[in-house]
Amino acid sequence: MFTPKGKFSWYELMTSDTKAAGKFYSDVVGWTTHEMPGTDGPQYTTFNLGEVGIAGMLNIPGHVAWIGYIAVGDVDAHVEKIVEAGGKLWKPATDVPEMLRFAVMSDPQGAAIVVFTPHPKMPSPQRPAPPTPGTIGWHELYTTDVEAASDFYKKLFGWTKVSDMDMGPMGVYRIFDEGDHKEMGDGGMMTKTPQIPVSCWNFYFNVDSIKAAIKRVESGGGKIMNGPVQVPGGSWIINGQDPQGAMFSLVSSKE
Numbered sequence: 001m002f003t004p005k006g007k008f009s010w011y012e013l014m015t016s017d018t019k020a021a022g023k024f025y026s027d028v029v030g031w032t033t034h035e036m037p038g039t040d041g042p043q044y045t046t047f048n049l050g051e052v053g054i055a056g057m058l059n060i061p062g063h064v065a066w067i068g069y070i071a072v073g074d075v076d077a078h079v080e081k082i083v084e085a086g087g088k089l090w091k092p093a094t095d096v097p098e099m100l101r102f103a104v105m106s107d108p109q110g111a112a113i114v115v116f117t118p119h120p121k122m123p124s125p126q127r128p129a130p131p132t133p134g135t136i137g138w139h140e141l142y143t144t145d146v147e148a149a150s151d152f153y154k155k156l157f158g159w160t161k162v163s164d165m166d167m168g169p170m171g172v173y174r175i176f177d178e179g180d181h182k183e184m185g186d187g188g189m190m191t192k193t194p195q196i197p198v199s200c201w202n203f204y205f206n207v208d209s210i211k212a213a214i215k216r217v218e219s220g221g222g223k224i225m226n227g228p229v230q231v232p233g234g235s236w237i238i239n240g241q242d243p244q245g246a247m248f249s250l251v252s253s254k255e
Contacts, residue, residue, distance in 0.1 A: 006157040007178040007186075008139055010069035011055040011203055012114070015244045018045055018059045024242055028216045028250075029205045030134045033057075049134040052125045064245045067104075068139065068201050069114040070157060075101045078115045078156070082107075085152055098122070107152050109143045111199040131206045137235075137251040138204035139187030142196050146174050146189050149199075159186075165232070184233055202239070204249040210236040213250050228255065 015021040022033040022045060031047040031054060047055040072078040075093045083089055086108030093103040102116035118124075130137050143149040153159045153176065162185040165173040170193075175185040192199060207213040210228045217224060217240050225247075227238035239249045 004179065005071050005073050006159070007071060007180070008068045008136070009071040010114075010116070011136065012067050012069065013047075013055065013057040013246060014060045014063040014065055014067065015057060015242075015246060016059065016061065016064055017244055018043065018057050021057060021242060021244055021246075022047075024220045024222060027220050028213060028222070029207060031055075049128060049132075052127050054127065054134060054136070065112070065200070066203055066246055066248060067112050067114055068203065069102065069116050072115045072117055072157075075103055075115055075117045079103050079105065081156060082115070085156060087152070107143075107149060107199070109145055109149050109152075109199040111141060111143060111149075111201055113201070131235075131251075131253055133206050133208045133252075135206050136203055137206040138237075138249070140202045140204065140249070141187070141189040141199070142192035142202065143189060143199045144192065146172055146191055149189055150174055150176065200247070202247055202249055204237065204251040207250050207252045209254045210238060210250065210252045211255055213252065214238060217250075230255070 013021060025031055025047060026033060031049060034046045034048055036044040042058050045057045046053045079089055079093055082105050088106045091104035093101055095101050098119050099122055100116045100118050102114050104114050106112050128135055141149060159176045159178055162175040162177050167173050171191045174189040176187055178186040214224055221243035223241045225239045225241055228236050230236050235251050235253050236255050237249060237251045241247055
């Protein structure tokens with residue numbers, strides 16, 4: 001579950017129907033689901049790729065969205081730094097026994113994030129490397145202020161700018177690196193469109209083929225909101241919405 005500090009290391013779907021969402025993403029992305037035993041509160045389900053966890057899922061009434069977990073060395077210290085930098089604390093630091101300590105927050109522009117520190121005894125499973133289908137291929141921030149957001153994530157997590165792409169009337173698309181120095185970076189930031197009500201993160205899941213995945217999305221009751229589009233580097237993407245209303249995206253090197 002855990003990667004070096006300052007990187008997105010876990011992803012979580014808040015949904016109104018975990019059974020239906022579990023089937024949808026299993027069919028579309030190729031994950032399997034596993035209900036975690038002995039959890040307090042809502043049932044926690046993991047999305048797995050083989051034997052390795054990729055993401056999780058909770059039934060939370062009134063909340064339908066994906067959220068990303070960023071690994072840090074000290075949750076409580078990072079909570080203070082994020083608040084000092086203009087972010088907000090929505091759920092105070094909480095322990096999940098023998099697993100992790102986490103806090104739910106938002107950046108200064110309002111995009112939700114979770115900061116967490118794994119328990120020292122929590123193993124770090126070896127995930128397949130992207131672009132293996134089922135892995136996370138890209139992280140995209142829709143924000144009200146690209147420059148301010150970029151400065152925030154650089155200051156709090158050490159992310160760096162790779163390059164800027166001019167998208168004309170849509171402004172700049174800033175590609176960022178989480179510290180592993182990938183040639184193409186780890187994600188992008190852009191000014192949100194009016195159709196997106198609040199600043200938020202969106203995550204791209206690798207699939208075998210965009211055209212094949214589109215058929216699976218539509219047959220499963222999801223919607224294609226944008227695409228397919230070929231992006232710089234040659235990959236194909238779509239932006240979609242699952243049957244419960246959560247935004248997600250797919251990426252593949254194959255049309």
